[in-house]
Amino acid sequence: MTGSSRNAAQAERWNGEGGQQWIDNRERHLREHQRLLPHLFGAAAISPGDRVLDVGCGCGETTIAAAQAASGTPGSGTDKPGSGGSALGLDLSAPMLEVARRLAAETGVASAQFEQGDAQVYPLRPGFYDVVISKFGVMFFDDPAAAFGNICVGVRPGGRLAFLCWQDDQHNEVFGILLGAFPAGTRLPSPSRDALFEDPRRVSELLSGTGWEDVRTVAVNEPAWMGSDVADVVSYSTPPASAPTECGSAPGRGWSRPTAGQASRPNARGLRLARSCHAARA
Numbered sequence: 001m002t003g004s005s006r007n008a009a010q011a012e013r014w015n016g017e018g019g020q021q022w023i024d025n026r027e028r029h030l031r032e033h034q035r036l037l038p039h040l041f042g043a044a045a046i047s048p049g050d051r052v053l054d055v056g057c058g059c060g061e062t063t064i065a066a067a068q069a070a071s072g073t074p075g076s077g078t079d080k081p082g083s084g085g086s087a088l089g090l091d092l093s094a095p096m097l098e099v100a101r102r103l104a105a106e107t108g109v110a111s112a113q114f115e116q117g118d119a120q121v122y123p124l125r126p127g128f129y130d131v132v133i134s135k136f137g138v139m140f141f142d143d144p145a146a147a148f149g150n151i152c153v154g155v156r157p158g159g160r161l162a163f164l165c166w167q168d169d170q171h172n173e174v175f176g177i178l179l180g181a182f183p184a185g186t187r188l189p190s191p192s193r194d195a196l197f198e199d200p201r202r203v204s205e206l207l208s209g210t211g212w213e214d215v216r217t218v219a220v221n222e223p224a225w226m227g228s229d230v231a232d233v234v235s236y237s238t239p240p241a242s243a244p245t246e247c248g249s250a251p252g253r254g255w256s257r258p259t260a261g262q263a264s265r266p267n268a269r270g271l272r273l274a275r276s277c278h279a280a281r282a
């Protein structure tokens with residue numbers, strides 16, 4: 001890995017079981033995130049010739065799509081060497097990057113490159129990138145301010161940042177349905193991890209304080225495919241990160257039932273549930 005990792009626990013997770021699970025469910029995640037992607041690429045506005053950095057690129061699908069957009073051949077399955085645009089996928093996980101390199105080779109996208117490294121400390125070439133993107137890859141830093149400061153150094157003046165991060169469990173039907181089994185007013189214990197990225201105000205403060213300008217966040221809510229039938233959905237579902245406790249017994253977040261608009265919608269093509277994230281741009 002280039003540069004030392006400050007995020008040892010995350011490096012272990014994504015090089016171990018967490019990474020393998022993500023690889024095993026790669027195509028499921030693609031379908032689940034399908035309607036969220038346009039919000040990322042719309043905000044990134046990648047043009048031919050752009051140099052793109054994809055932070056926490058995982059198995060590299062967004063890096064490959066970014067490389068195609070940067071080489072002027074979006075969605076074509078190949079790129080046009082010589083147009084100058086390219087994308088670098090940066091990730092902690094060696095096994096996920098192995099998949100990414102294989103996918104790029106299979107799709108013939110030579111302008112998508114991959115590096116193993118910790119984005120919080122990775123020695124990015126100052127002012128090199130036009131655009132930084134990330135799909136759910138920026139929520140794991142042990143020092144988010146250091147990480148976004150480091151990433152900012154790698155971006156040219158006037159360059160752009162666009163990323164997706166999840167909203168809280170209450171706004172994500174996949175967890176909201178489970179939580180809905182508990183009485184209204186049930187309080188959740190404090191989240192096991194810092195919920196910074198669930199709060200658009202804190203995200204804006206973080207970015208503004210680490211060198212980014214014109215920061216905006218937009219709430220995104222889209223139906224997401226969760227599985228083809230009951231067995232498929234159950235095989236994948238995991239319980240919410242924090243289980244509800246007795247009303248008022250823990251100094252946690254307040255929580256109320258999912259809104260009426262949130263309801264499961266199984267049909268012949270499977271189950272879709274509302275997935276809610278923030279699209280941040282700067």
Ligand SMILES: C[S@@+](CC[C@H](N)C(=O)[O-])C[C@H]1O[C@@H](n2cnc3c(N)ncnc32)[C@H](O)[C@@H]1O
Pocket residue numbers: 007010014022029055056057058059060062090091092093096117118119120134135136137138140141
């Ligand atoms: C939830 S996965 C998302 C992967 C991919 N962007 C996608 O949407 O399929 C989070 C990714 O962030 C990576 N990651 C976590 N912390 C990182 C860090 N400090 N530097 C680089 N990558 C990191 C993980 O290895 C993992 O691949």
